[in-house]
Amino acid sequence: MKRLAAVLALMVMAALPIIATGEADKEKDKDDKAYQKASKALDDQRWTAAIAGFRQVVEANGPRTDRAMYWLAYAQAHGGRSADALATIQNLRSRYPKSDWLDDAEAMEVEIRNDSGQQVAPEGIDDADLKIIAITSLIGSDPDRAMTMLEKILAKKNSSSEMKERALFVVGQLQSSRAQSMLEKYARDGSDPELQRYAIHSVAISGRGSMLASIYKQTSNRETKRSIIESFIITNDRASLLDIAENDPDAELRAEAVQKLGVVHATADLQRLYASEKSPDVKESILQGMFIGGDLDSLARLARSEPNENLRKTAIRNIGLIGGQRSYDLLIQIWNTDPSPTAKEAVIEGMFIRGDAKTLIAFARKETDRSLKRDIVQRIALMQSKEARDYMQELLDK
Numbered sequence: 485m486k487r488l489a490a491v492l493a494l495m496v497m498a499a500l501p502i503i504a505t506g507e508a509d510k511e512k513d514k515d516d517k518a519y520q521k522a523s524k525a526l527d528d529q530r531w532t533a534a535i536a537g538f539r540q541v542v543e544a545n546g547p548r549t550d551r552a553m554y555w556l557a558y559a560q561a562h563g564g565r566s567a568d569a570l571a572t573i574q575n576l577r578s579r580y581p582k583s584d585w586l587d588d589a590e591a592m593e594v595e596i597r598n599d600s601g602q603q604v605a606p607e608g609i610d611d612a613d614l615k616i617i618a619i620t621s622l623i624g625s626d627p628d629r630a631m632t633m634l635e636k637i638l639a640k641k642n643s644s645s646e647m648k649e650r651a652l653f654v655v656g657q658l659q660s661s662r663a664q665s666m667l668e669k670y671a672r673d674g675s676d677p678e679l680q681r682y683a684i685h686s687v688a689i690s691g692r693g694s695m696l697a698s699i700y701k702q703t704s705n706r707e708t709k710r711s712i713i714e715s716f717i718i719t720n721d722r723a724s725l726l727d728i729a730e731n732d733p734d735a736e737l738r739a740e741a742v743q744k745l746g747v748v749h750a751t752a753d754l755q756r757l758y759a760s761e762k763s764p765d766v767k768e769s770i771l772q773g774m775f776i777g778g779d780l781d782s783l784a785r786l787a788r789s790e791p792n793e794n795l796r797k798t799a800i801r802n803i804g805l806i807g808g809q810r811s812y813d814l815l816i817q818i819w820n821t822d823p824s825p826t827a828k829e830a831v832i833e834g835m836f837i838r839g840d841a842k843t844l845i846a847f848a849r850k851e852t853d854r855s856l857k858r859d860i861v862q863r864i865a866l867m868q869s870k871e872a873r874d875y876m877q878e879l880l881d882k
Contacts, residue, residue: 519548526555531563550576550583557589566596631655631662638670638679649682656686668695674705681711688715697724706734713740722748729757739769746773755782768798775802784814787830788822797830804834812838819847828856836863841872848875 522537538556542549553576560569573589580586637643637651652670655663667690670676670683687695696719700712716725725748728741738761745754754777758770774782783799783806790796803814811834819831835843844864851857861879864872 518544519552522552522555526559529562531559534559535563535565550580550585553580554585554589554592557592561592561596569596627658627660631658631660631666635666638666645678645682648679652679652682652686653689656690664692667692671695672699672703674703674708677707680708684708684711684715685718688718691719693719693721693724697721697727700724700728706737709734709737710740713737713744717744717747720748722750722753726750726753726757729753735763735766738763739766742766742770742773743776744773746776746779749777751777751779751782754779758782758786764792764795767792767795771795771798771802774799775805778806780806780810780814787814787818787827793824793826797826797833800827800830801833801837804831804837807838812840812843816843825856829859832856832860832863836867839867839869841867841869841875845871845875 518537518540522534522541525531525533525537535556538552538559541552542556553572557569557572557576560566560572570593573593576583576589577586583589634651634655638648643651652667655667658664667683667687670679671687672680673683674680684696684699693716696712696715700709703709713725713728722745725741725744729738729745732738732741742754742757745757751774754770754773758767758774761767761770771783771786780803783803786799787796787803790799800815800818803811803818815831815834815838818827822828832844832847835847841864844860844867848857848860848864851860865876
């Protein structure tokens with residue numbers, strides 16, 4: 485009997501970890517379901533249900549407690565229970581001082597206090613994000629004070645780049661003449677290139693494209709001009725990009741402008757520019773713009789007619805980059821009708837870019853030119869598909 489009892493005791497002890505694991509899994513499933521249910525209520529803006537659901541997750545004290553506390557405060561704030569939300573944030577701060585959710589929670593705290601009339605003085609806040617939020621809240625009630633504080637942040641040498649960027653973004657959203665003058669000042673001033681780049685970006689976001697065009701014409705700094713060209717995409721300023729592409733004496737800047745014309749789908753402009761452009765480098769950038777804009781017709785035409793072999797090769801390669809059935813059909817047509825090595829090499833590259841091992845294998849089986857066949861096989865060897873591996877094995881077995 486003693487032996488039987490001992491055996492039974494050992495069996496029970498061995499089963500305990502399994503039982504414990506099973507219970508833990510059940511608790512985790514329960515916690516997951518509660519969190520998902522609360523999240524669904526939050527998405528549907530059913531604040532009372534969301535509050536109850538996230539409170540249940542918090543009380544369970546599982547691995548997502550700090551996250552649940554943040555969303556509990558969010559639901560409380562949006563459900564008209566600001567005091568409860570502030571208490572929840574304080575609880576999160578006390579229990580999880582290193583939580584990834586704490587920064588967002590503290591930003592929410594500033595917004596809650598401002599919305600409830602408890603204005604937070606930006607001067608007493610060290611955190612960059614919270615300071616900007618607090619300053620932003622002043623704009624409606626005390627815009628001059630807010631602008632003065634933003635100016636101080638921008639002028640202060642030890643202000644972080646992130647903080648200056650946030651400050652310029654806020655300035656860019658304001659319509660006052662003081663704000664516009666401040667933004668223009670930093671967009672024109674190249675003494676701090678990083679700050680100038682932020683300012684140019686903020687000008688673009690604010691929709692003041694004419695200001696950017698004016699700065700472009702008045703500056704001789706190439707990096708400033710590059711930043712403005714980038715920003716013309718934000719403002720969708722096709723006219724300014726076209727003006728640069730046609731008239732800027734700097735070939736590098738013309739090349740950048742024509743690529744951006746592809747982004748804004750200025751297909752007809754790119755076709756006309758290609759015909760008049762003399763620089764092969766700029767023409768190559770125009771071909772890139774045609775690729776970006778998905779202009780298969782122009783690329784197909786130039787793939788057949790361009791006398792410069794390097795440019796013709798780029799046009800064919802870009803056909804492959806665009807992808808799709810029509811791209812495939814054009815590459816096959818070029819392969820079958822253009823006997824030049826340049827065209828053949830470009831089609832091989834285009835098919836490789838498409839990841840089309842099947843077609844490359846078909847090319848390799850029929851190709852009689854040893855140099856071209858070696859080029860095809862080298863590309864196939866770099867591909868990871870089963871077809872490519874089988875073909876390489878086939879070559880090894882010969």
